[in-house]
Amino acid sequence: MNGEDLHGSYVAAERQVPVSPGDSAAPFGGPSHKGTAVEETASFPAATTPTAPPAPQSTEGVVPSCEPTIELQRGVPAHVGTRPPTYPSHPLRRPSLRDDDKFAALSPVVLLDGAQIERLTVRAASVRGDSHSWEGSCRQDAMVVTRIGPPEAEMLLLAVADGVGSARYSHIGSDRISQVAAMHLDREAETIHAALWGRDASELRALGRTAVAFAAAELRNQWAASSRHRSRPYADADYATTLHVLLIPTDPGIRDRVLFSVGDGGLFVLRDGHWENGDTDDGEDLLDTRTEALPHAYRSVKATLLRTVPGEVILLGTDGITNPLTQKDPKFARHLADAWGGPEVPSLSDFLWQAQTRAKSYDDDRTVICVWEEES
Template identity: 70%
Template sequence: MSGPVNHEAFHRAQSGAEYFGRAAEPNDVDAHYAGLPSWAIAHETVTRKETDGRPVPQTSEYPATSPDAGTDTLRGVPTHVGNRPPSYPPRPLRCPSVRDRDGFAAFSPAVLLDGAEVGRLTIRAASVRGDSHNWEGSCRQDAMTVTRIGPPEAEMLLLAVADGVGSAALSHIGSYRATRQTAEVLDQEAESVYLALCAQNEGELCGIGNKAVARATEKLRVGWELLARQENRPYADQDYATTLHVLLVPTDARIRERVLFSVGDGGLFVLRGGRWNPGSPSEDGGVLDNRTEALPHAYRSVKASLLHSAPGEVLLLGTDGITNPLTQKDPAFAQHLAAAWGGPEIPSLSDFLWQAQTRAKSYDDDRTVICLWEEGA
């Protein structure tokens, strides 16, 4: 990378009249702007104030300060819970190199941020490289997908998170592809899923989920095995090992049922009455199912959990980078996020990202979290 850019020198060198190929008198504002190429106008003009009836440009390296900017506060380092912050530095450090011969890892961003509003539903989603991966210079192994599937009469939001197994060499590829391939297959099954949701038929939903994940897994396997042959290397399922959780939510507010398809740890929580409640119970009705199954080899282990949701509740879908600290004995982390995400205001994208990065000692894994709010009737 090149050295830091001196923005002041940049503007001095490029804002002169000779640079744009014409001379302009000092007060000839219209001529000045007529001589600017279109790409330069955004850099040159921040505000144009009226003075003596003539527009005068105000150039600045930064946008003009708003009247109430004095009350703004920089977020700074993400906050932490507990007596001491984690030992790792709270910022991205090294990153993968193209020379590592893993193009996918080299071009994977440390942070993904997404959001949407669909009718009365609002989504905020973030996937953040963990402190340990930042320290090692390895890539983020988590993945997420936020999209819509199905025809208009059976449309659903699809929210998916996946956590690549740390010991698997290509799990970052496995997690990324698993969320997208499963979304494509479930789109083809959307009408069947929608009918089963309306009928609250958990058995039917479990069957659909198992078949969909099996089909997605088989397509991925075929592609990965072909690539391995082309690159003259062995193929093994465990190289791509990843967990997967997919939440489907009808966009029709009259349908109150949701379904979660799950393989492996992580899962769903519901913020209700200021407390985080497991949304994907185990068969005995206890805590979240934290089995170690992972795709692609565990495609027969898909669990389907039917959930009835009410407006005002917050659904949180996450990898174990966030679900594990939510369930720790010290409730400070859970209480902190309950206060941040259970208030009257839905956070902006940037606020959500900052809140999602709340740190807790001993929890340094990648963290992916998708929250869903629903406006009351």
């Protein structure tokens, strides 16, 4: 059927729908009764004495309609600079189940999450980059938003991981390391909480390294067994990924937070309208983490203590967001500072749209988690 035939069929269908009893077209394609004896001899009920209109009902307790009065459409994501990036902004090709990588084929283009825990509000988004969309490859970033620890030592755990682009299974590495590391950190939650209370940086560093090392060892064993099953050699480099985990006590009396990190990406804090790098060196002689990746670099976990106050916004992200934040042209940083530094926390859909703000030359996967703390 061509476009004209299709259009004509819709028009014909519309002409058959009766608008009033006097229409020439009957419903359901039945015969018309216009002008027949049935219609001409139709009787009407006898007139009756009008009754008083019913008393108006009270509107107290009535729930107003949730139907929107204006349809809002955001359109394509905003961009900074004079021209938008060359790549299309909408999702393109994706892997197939026939490509022998089910994880990649079933991975969604976008992840969106959020939470409100005590006075903390979280918004999180992970979006496939324009370059991966153009190539038809999957999103290699991963993220986790969860709570760990018992009620008396509860912490909000936020994690982002960025699979190394050249690694064959880095999308699996990022997804699994962020989840398994969260489980191992949960086992040490009470000890970590006590170390945060005491601001014990050396203890926190040791706890973070131990948890990440156990997570890496667990996954190495699983991946090595899988490789043997498929009769191919196992290599750490096939699953290479960065990892950043931020722990925030839900107790507002504890103002310190700890960041465990391996590799690029990191943490920023929005203070007085400006983004400040919160992923500072802890002073220990460590390997350059910008060149490190898990599961190989489990000894290179960096622990950073930071202190924030209500009203500041914490941003944890992969380099898809942290790189443009630090570019020489500050338009991107100002745009997100204006979007996320206002008096209201954005809705999930608003946050996703804002997180997709585009900038030329920055086409990698982008994962960003923001935390707002309500002022008392």
